[in-house]
Amino acid sequence: MIKRARLIYNPTSGREEIKKRLPDILQRLERGGIETSCHATSGEGDATIAASEAADRGFDMIIAAGGDGTLYEVINGLAEKDVRPPIGILPLGTTNDFARALGIPKHWEYACDLIIQQYSRPIDLGRANQRYFINIAGGGSLTELTYEVPSKLKTMIGQLAYYMKGLEKMTRLRPTELRIRAKEIGEIHEEIMLFLICNSNSVGGFEKLAPEASLDDGLFDVVVLKRCNLGEFIRLASLALRGEHLNDPHVVHFRTSELVVTTPDYVQLNLDGEYGGTLPCTFTALPSHLNIFVDEAGNSTYK
DSSP: OOEEEEEEEOTTSTTTHHHHHHHHHHHHHHHTTEEEEEEEOOSTTHHHHHHHHHHHTTOSEEEEEESHHHHHHHHHHHTTOSSOOOEEEEEOSSOOHHHHHHTOOSSHHHHHHHHHHTEEEEEEEEEETTEEESSEEEESGGGGHHHHSOHHHHHHHTTHHHHHHHHHHHTTOOOEEEEEEETTTEEEEEEEEEEEEESSSOBTTBTTSSTTOOTTSSOEEEEEEESOOHHHHHHHHHHHHTTOOTTSTTEEEEEESEEEEEOSSOOEEEETTEEEEESSEEEEEEEEEEEEEEOSSOOOOOO
16 A cells, blocks of 8 residues: 655755755655655754644655754654654764664665665653653753754764864863752752763764663663763763763663753753753653654664
């Protein structure tokens, strides 16, 4: 049976590869029995509106082509719908953390084939006040760098743009007073450098930041970095690359389905790499809220 898909793509994502590949992508999907129409995003929030309209128009599936930011907007357009079409992902952005976590191939042909096969997996979603995230929520000065990097710079030099911004911000690291009340955990009151609420194990290029995080257990993996100096921060970052940071005394790690984070300071939120408002915020896990196309076994094939 022919299926109808709405492909929502960011024409400036990554190094604008989607614009070069779009005819081939459409042809491959069409040959696989998926009749596909397109929507090119034109600005912030446009993919959210397009995804909402596609769900209302009864499309069988929605395909997000771009990076984590495009996917973030798409899931925000679907999260509150009564009927939520499954999502296919073409990871053609500068950062593709969620695709990496789920094992979706980076190469467009293989990613198209996953969509054509139509094996889907229910995954959890996170709610942050009135917004939604699929991979990561966080706060603290370093978490701001993803939405501070200009899109033109990301298009020109890709992932290097994030490293450049990170080096700039590291010299200005400062602690923030934070109070966390977590369901079944209790209260934490600390001066922190950053906090991360993880739905998967792949965050900011670190594949072992929350090494045992699961996309379908109904729980967040929360990682809090306490106050430390720059040297200690760099040491912990090297441990995090190997997944050996969780037992360090500067790190607090726990799992919960709901937490409330407050602060007397001004703290911006990062949701899937995008600006997500400011604290205070209530974070709630929504079990099995969306379906994503994966391979038949659900194993990692990202390459």
